Amino acid sequence: MTGSLHRxxxxxxxxxxxxxxxxxFAGGTVIAFVIGLYLALFGSPPDYQQGxxxxxxxxxVPAAWMALGAYTTMxxxxxxxxxxxxxxxxxxxxxxxxxxxxxxxxxxxxGMLWGQPMWGTFWVWDARLTSVLVLLxxxxxxxxxxxxxxxxxxxxxxxxxxxxxxxxxxxxxKFSVDWWNTLHQPASIxxxxxxxxxxxxxxxxxxxxxAFMLLFATLLLLRVRTATVEQRLRTLAMARARx
Amino acid sequence: MTAFFVLIRRDLALSARQAADALVAxxxxxxxxxxxxxxxxxxxxxxxxxxxxxxWVAALLAAMLSLDRxxxxxxxxxxxxxxxxxxxxxxxxxxxKATAHWLVTGLPLIVASPILAIMLQxxxxxxxxxxxxxxxxxxxxSLLGAIGAALVLGARRGGVLVAFxxxxxxxxxxIFGAAATEAALTAQEAAPHLMLLGACLLASLxxxxxxxxxGLRQALG
Amino acid sequence: xxxxxxxxxxxxxxxxxxxxxxxxxxxxxxxxxxVTGGNGSGKSTLLRLLAGLLDPMSGVVRANAALRYxxxxxxxxxxxxxxxxxxFWRRFNGSGSSASALAAVGLDRLAATPARYLSAGQRxxxxxxxxxxPAAPIWLLDEPTNGLDAASIAMLEAALARHRGAGGIxxxxxxxxxxxxxAQTLELGLT
Numbered sequence: 001m002t003g004s005l006h007r008x009x010x011x012x013x014x015x016x017x018x019x020x021x022x023x024x025f026a027g028g029t030v031i032a033f034v035i036g037l038y039l040a041l042f043g044s045p046p047d048y049q050q051g052x053x054x055x056x057x058x059x060x061v062p063a064a065w066m067a068l069g070a071y072t073t074m075x076x077x078x079x080x081x082x083x084x085x086x087x088x089x090x091x092x093x094x095x096x097x098x099x100x101x102x103x104x105x106x107x108x109x110x111g112m113l114w115g116q117p118m119w120g121t122f123w124v125w126d127a128r129l130t131s132v133l134v135l136l137x138x139x140x141x142x143x144x145x146x147x148x149x150x151x152x153x154x155x156x157x158x159x160x161x162x163x164x165x166x167x168x169x170x171x172x173x174k175f176s177v178d179w180w181n182t183l184h185q186p187a188s189i190x191x192x193x194x195x196x197x198x199x200x201x202x203x204x205x206x207x208x209x210x211a212f213m214l215l216f217a218t219l220l221l222l223r224v225r226t227a228t229v230e231q232r233l234r235t236l237a238m239a240r241a242r243x
Numbered sequence: 244m245t246a247f248f249v250l251i252r253r254d255l256a257l258s259a260r261q262a263a264d265a266l267v268a269x270x271x272x273x274x275x276x277x278x279x280x281x282x283x284x285x286x287x288x289x290x291x292x293x294x295x296x297x298x299w300v301a302a303l304l305a306a307m308l309s310l311d312r313x314x315x316x317x318x319x320x321x322x323x324x325x326x327x328x329x330x331x332x333x334x335x336x337x338x339x340k341a342t343a344h345w346l347v348t349g350l351p352l353i354v355a356s357p358i359l360a361i362m363l364q365x366x367x368x369x370x371x372x373x374x375x376x377x378x379x380x381x382x383x384x385s386l387l388g389a390i391g392a393a394l395v396l397g398a399r400r401g402g403v404l405v406a407f408x409x410x411x412x413x414x415x416x417x418i419f420g421a422a423a424t425e426a427a428l429t430a431q432e433a434a435p436h437l438m439l440l441g442a443c444l445l446a447s448l449x450x451x452x453x454x455x456x457x458g459l460r461q462a463l464g
Numbered sequence: 465x466x467x468x469x470x471x472x473x474x475x476x477x478x479x480x481x482x483x484x485x486x487x488x489x490x491x492x493x494x495x496x497x498x499v500t501g502g503n504g505s506g507k508s509t510l511l512r513l514l515a516g517l518l519d520p521m522s523g524v525v526r527a528n529a530a531l532r533y534x535x536x537x538x539x540x541x542x543x544x545x546x547x548x549x550x551x552f553w554r555r556f557n558g559s560g561s562s563a564s565a566l567a568a569v570g571l572d573r574l575a576a577t578p579a580r581y582l583s584a585g586q587r588x589x590x591x592x593x594x595x596x597x598p599a600a601p602i603w604l605l606d607e608p609t610n611g612l613d614a615a616s617i618a619m620l621e622a623a624l625a626r627h628r629g630a631g632g633i634x635x636x637x638x639x640x641x642x643x644x645x646x647a648q649t650l651e652l653g654l655t
Contacts, residue, residue: 082457137411144407148398157461158394162408165390165454169412172446176415179439183422238481249555260543321537324517325594328533329556463517 011228014088018221025218032211039204047201053117058204060110062212063103064128067135068170070100070216074142075167078160088224090156091231093163094146095223099216101139107132127181131174138166246330247339254343265309268348269355272305276359287364294363295373295424299417301359302352302377306384307409309348311402313340313392318462323396327463333456341382341389341451349381365428372427372437379440380420386451387412393458416443467492468633469514469531469602473523476509483509484652486523491633493601496624496647499637505653507637508536511606514635531602532557536610538591542580546571549579550593559599568623569593570616585611596623601632609640617642 040058047054074096081089111129112122123129145162149155258265279297283289317323317340326336356377357370365373391409395401423436467490475485483506491497499507512518514525515533540549546566554562566572569589574582579590588611595603603624609617621643624634636644 134411134414137407141408141411144404145394145398148395148400148404150399151397154397154461158398158458161390161454161457161461162394165412165450168450169415172415172443173411176418176439180418180422183425235481246556246558249552253552253556256548257541257543319537320541321535321539322541324533324535324537325539325553326556327517328515328531330558464519 011088011232015225015228018225022218022221022225025214025221029211029214029218032207032214036204036207036211039207044200044204050118053114054201056110056114058208060107060114061205062209063110064107064132065209066212066216067100067104067107067132069213070096070103071135071138071163071167071170073216073220074100074163078163081156081160082164087231088228090160091224091227092220093160094156095227096220097139097143097146097159099219099223101136101143103212103216104132104136104139108136125181125184127178130181131177134173134177135170138170142166247335250326250331250336250339251343251346254340255346258343258347264312265347266351268305268309269351271308272301272352272355273359275301275304276362279363291364291366294360294365295369295428296421297363298356298359298365298373299380299421299424302356302381303384303410303413303417304406305352306348306381306388307406309344310388310392310405310409311395313344313389314396314459314462315392315401318396323459324463327459333459334452337389337393337455337459338452341385341455344388345382345385349385352381353377368430369424369428372433373424376420376423376433376437376440379437379444380416383416383440383443383447384413386447387416389455390451390458393455393462396458396462416440419443466528467526468495468529469525469527469635471514471523471525474510474513474525475521475523476506476513476518477521478506478509482521485521487650489514489650491635491648493631493633494628495633496628496644497633497635497650498642498644498647499635499650499652500639501652507652508606510650510652511535511604511635511637515604527602529602530557530559530600531604532595532597532600533604533606534591534595534608535606538587539594540579540582540587540590543578545576545578546582546590547575549590553594554597557597557599559597562593565593565596568596569619583611585613585616588612589616592620592623596620596627598627598630598632603627603632603634605634605636605638607638607640608636609638609642 036058040055044055044058046052074093077089077093077096080086081093108129111126111132115124115126115129116122142159142162146155146159149158276297279293280290283293314323317326327333329336331339353374356373360370360373361367387409388405390412391405394408395404398404419436419440423433423440426433426436469489469491471487471489473486473488475482477483483504489497499510501507509518511533512535513520514527515531516525516527517533539553541552544552547562550562550565554560554565566575569592571586571589571593574586579587582590588608592608595605595608608620612620617640624636624644627634634644636642636647
């Protein structure tokens with residue numbers, strides 16, 4: 001009995017806390033996006049080389065950052081779940097995965113849209129795009145694994161191990177893809193322009209990055225809240241079936 | 244220590260009883276390689292150009308093919324829990340199983356790789372490096388595969404899932420392995436690629452048994 | 465008092481749901497525990513906890529000697545002969561000769577037969593031959609009589625008596641009426 005009380009206590013506190021901060025996160029997301037998109041679309045000059053196409057970067061780069069950020073969140077939450085057997089951490093990891101996969105898809109799609117005018121084709125085996133593509137497979141593998149078990153707890157634990165293994169692997173994959181790219185890529189193809197660190201570019205980029213972070217936090221909170229409620233419903237249904 | 248080798252010997256004996264099952268992996272690699280000339284035509288220069296990559300991809304796919312049985316059979320008939328209660332820690336158990344898997348599938352692939360390469364018109368200058376790189380790369384496949392095989396225990400559709408989980412993780416091995424062979428063919432230095440491949444092997448040896456053990460632990464619980 | 469197997473405050477469960485406990489157990493040399501209870505009451509979970517295959521939700525288990533566990537599955541490889549199956553496990557566990565073990569379960573004449581030709585009861589006897597290992601003082605048997613005929617059950621009872629006489633202990637989870645003189649009894653699922 002004490003055991004089940006303990007399991008209820010934590011999610012309940014989380015529900016209260018998340019209820020309080022959620023409006024702030026959601027509001028902040030909207031404000032940051034309004035400012036960021038204005039700066040990105042109207043408040044910054046076109047690039048002297050890329051023209052208006054440079055504006056895609058203001059979505060692409062933050063999305064790619066958050067694709068990695070969400071995976072790191074997933075790995076950290078998985079580590080907490082494995083070491084301390086914390087149920088909420090499992091839910092955080094599982095809830096972060098589809099959001100991260102979404103950011104990865106956005107990064108890939110904007111990368112392709114950017115590539116069409118720049119490279120004359122939607123897909124080039126550019127080192128960064130390729131790494132992001134592998135990251136998408138890591139996400140999809142994780143999501144497939146956690147859903148492949150009849151017992152959700154088994155799926156959660158298997159997923160946590162995979163998330164950690166994948167996280168260790170991400171830099172290795174990145175390094176190997178860069179290595180592969182320098183071996184095979186003729187140097188003439190232009191890469192994604194490194195931000196020139198000019199304030200006119202940096203400001204919208206940073207605001208957009210903050211907007212994406214807030215969006216991630218908001219979506220994550222929402223998903224974890226839903227998952228917590230679902231889990232409590234399951235527990236209650238089981239308890240009713242037993243009594 | 245004895246238990247470690249007793250387990251490897253048992254797995255080898257089991258594979259020997261079902262030799263056809265064990266050879267399926269190599270036959271699969273041969274078949275994949277044979278498909279390429281049908282797909283892209285028999286022109287020697289094109290085949291020769293892609294030979295290193297195709298042999299590596301075929302080897303990787305073949306190694307994946309047999310992975311789902313790595314722990315599954317022992318899990319299903321109750322042997323896995325008996326093994327877990329034995330004198331070996333779980334990581335040593337995973338290492339022994341991965342070693343047996345490599346001896347049964349990796350070793351034949353290494354032996355077959357020069358033949359496959361020759362079928363794809365690879366110049367003989369690359370063969371020695373190919374075999375060396377395969378010797379470093381195939382154990383990585385078995386070790387990484389052991390993680391996947393442990394994670395999918397008890398899952399629905401385990402077989403496809405293992406490949407889906409492990410193939411992205413094996414990309415670095417594929418890149419360095421193919422690059423080493425490629426370098427030897429273009430008279431460049433293969434050593435840096437081989438060293439990176441060796442580093443992959445060391446990292447897999449250090450980390451994969453522990454990760455697979457964590458997977459086994461959750462499958463037993 | 466030399467306790468071979470003890471548990472304190474043991475709470476067991478599956479998938480986050482408590483099945484039984486907290487309970488305390490202690491078995492000294494020669495002791496035996498019969499675990500009964502309906503389906504789903506947690507008999508198998510208790511044995512897996514005692515074996516160390518599962519982690520308890522709370523509490524501790526201390527096994528102070530080597531143990532053998534018989535689960536629902538027989539861990540028999542069909543392509544190995546009866547003798548090969550047994551010899552592998554004895555070597556893997558580092559315990560001594562298996563010469564008399566097959567005779568003890570009445571399988572000595574089938575030693576060279578591939579295990580795929582065995583009946584369910586014969587496979588269970590082979591699993592028993594693996595488990596009833598004199599090198600291990602603690603035997604944990606989960607439904608050992610599944611598929612066994614009366615003669616085989618009598619043989620199991622005799623083996624348990626010999627084992628306890630030699631200072632071993634046994635925990636037996638069973639529905640069946642198996643002779644286990646002076647055993648403690650634990651009925652799960654009464655809460």
